Structure formats: structure tokens, C-alpha cells
Amino acid sequence: SQQGEEDPQALSIQEGENATMNCSYKTSINNLQWYRQNSGRGLVHLILIRSNEREKHSGRLRVTLDTSKKSSSLLITASRAADTASYFCATVPNSGGSNYKLTFGKGTLLTVNP
Amino acid sequence: DVKVTQSSRYLVKRTGEKVFLECVQDMDHENMFWYRQDPGLGLRLIYFSYDVKMKEKGDIPEGYSVSREKKERFSLILESASTNQTSMYLCASSLIRAGKTQYFGPGTRLLVL
Numbered sequence: 765s766q767q768g769e770e771d772p773q774a775l776s777i778q779e780g781e782n783a784t785m786n787c788s789y790k791t792s793i794n795n796l797q798w799y800r801q802n803s804g805r806g807l808v809h810l811i812l813i814r815s816n817e818r819e820k821h822s823g824r825l826r827v828t829l830d831t832s833k834k835s836s837s838l839l840i841t842a843s844r845a846a847d848t849a850s851y852f853c854a855t856v857p858n859s860g861g862s863n864y865k866l867t868f869g870k871g872t873l874l875t876v877n878p
Numbered sequence: 879d880v881k882v883t884q885s886s887r888y889l890v891k892r893t894g895e896k897v898f899l900e901c902v903q904d905m906d907h908e909n910m911f912w913y914r915q916d917p918g919l920g921l922r923l924i925y926f927s928y929d930v931k932m933k934e935k936g937d938i939p940e941g942y943s944v945s946r947e948k949k950e951r952f953s954l955i956l957e958s959a960s961t962n963q964t965s966m967y968l969c970a971s972s973l974i975r976a977g978k979t980q981y982f983g984p985g986t987r988l989l990v991l
Contacts, residue, residue, distance in 0.1 A: 794977040806982035856977035864909055870920035
């Protein structure tokens with residue numbers, strides 16, 4: 765079953781604008797990760813946020829985590845055409861022997877228009 | 879630099895054929911994973927391995943088997959390919975510690991006719 769669910773499914777913006785994608789999940793997590801996938805390629809890890817963290821930055825990326833609402837958001841500032849890709853959140857559960865498995869959402873397709 | 883490679887980018891096979899997809903990582907990672915990715919369904923875990931010769935079923939193991947004879951190599955086997963196994967197959971690896979980042983290969987797009 766899908767743990768993370770991204771919202772929106774698709775997002776189209778102009779270059780220079782900010783893009784915000786959301787992820788909701790159902791069960792307690794150890795951490796949440798965001799990945800990017802360019803068309804027809806493998807996934808690339810962007811950022812990991814632990815359950816005891818609320819916000820994390822990496823370059824133009826800002827991730828927030830609200831464990832009380834079981835949700836996370838990914839903000840890309842000053843977007844570029846090269847940011848066009850699918851973005852996935854993935855969660856690691858907080859219990860049991862499966863805490864090295866990632867459960868992925870279905871992704872948000874971001875299109876940045878020049 | 880971290881590298882995960884997959885044996886083929888594109889593969890066309892016929893129904894009933896035995897298909898081998900190979901994945902190699904050069905990072906000395908303990909964990910290796912096979913996913914399939916389909917439109918509207920996202921990534922689904924087929925199998926993973928946490929050590930040589932050790933494996934565990936993922937969410938959709940039916941119709942697949944795996945082999946891990948060496949730490950750096952993880953193979954996905956379709957014993958008798960069917961058209962519903964047409965998909966994008968992604969391999970990944972990670973360190974043994976819980977919740978670690980996964981590193982993905984470029985993917986193999988398999989078409990079963």
C-alpha cells in the first residue's frame with residue numbers, strides 16, 4: 765500500500781516562481797525523504813528529514829515536516845526549467861523489521877515553463 | 879561517486895521467455911532493492927536483499943525471483959515473462975542502517991510482447 769500521497773498530482777509554473785508540493789502519510793515514521801525523477805530515468809535523492817526535525821534546507825529546497833498532521837511539504841524556490849521532473853516522497857516506518865524499506869507515493873509531476 | 883548500474887536500458891522479450899535483469903552497485907551497500915514503476919501506481923517494491931544470499935519479498939513478488947550471490951550484484955528474474963510484466967524496473971541500494979537514503983540505477987524499460 766502507498767504510505768505517502770503527494771498533492772497535487774501535477775503542477776505547472778513559470779520559471780522563477782516557487783513550487784510547493786505536499787505529501788501526506790498514514791503511520792508513524794522514522795524519516796521522510798524526497799526524490800526527483802527526470803523523465804525515463806532513475807530516482808535521485810534530494811533531502812531526508814527525520815521525525816524529530818521540523819524543517820530542513822538544501823540549496824533552493826526547503827522541506828517541512830509536521831508529524832502531528834502526518835504531512836510534509838517540499839518547496840523549490842526560484843524554479844528553473846531544469847527542475848521539470850516528477851517528485852516523490854518516501855517514508856521509512858518507525859517500527860518493526862521493515863525500517864530500511866521505503867514506501868513511495870505516486871509523485872507530483874512538476875513542469876517549469878521557460 | 880555513488881554508482882548503480884543496470885544491465886540494459888531497454889529490453890524487448892516475448893511471452894514465456896526467461897528474463898534476467900542485473901544490477902550492480904559499487905558502494906559496498908548491504909541492502910539492494912528491485913522496484914517496478916507503472917503509470918498511476920508509482921513505485922512498488924518487488925524484492926529486497928539485506929545480505930548475500932538473503933532476500934525478502936516486497937509488496938508484489940508474484941512472478942519474480944531474485945538472486946544475490948555477490949554483495950555488489952542483485953539479479954531480478956522473470957521465470958516466464960508475461961505481458962503484464964511490461965514496466966519500468968528500477969534497482970536501488972542503501973546502507974544497512976535503518977532509514978538510509980537509497981541510490982537508484984537508471985532503470986530498465988521492459989516490453990513483453
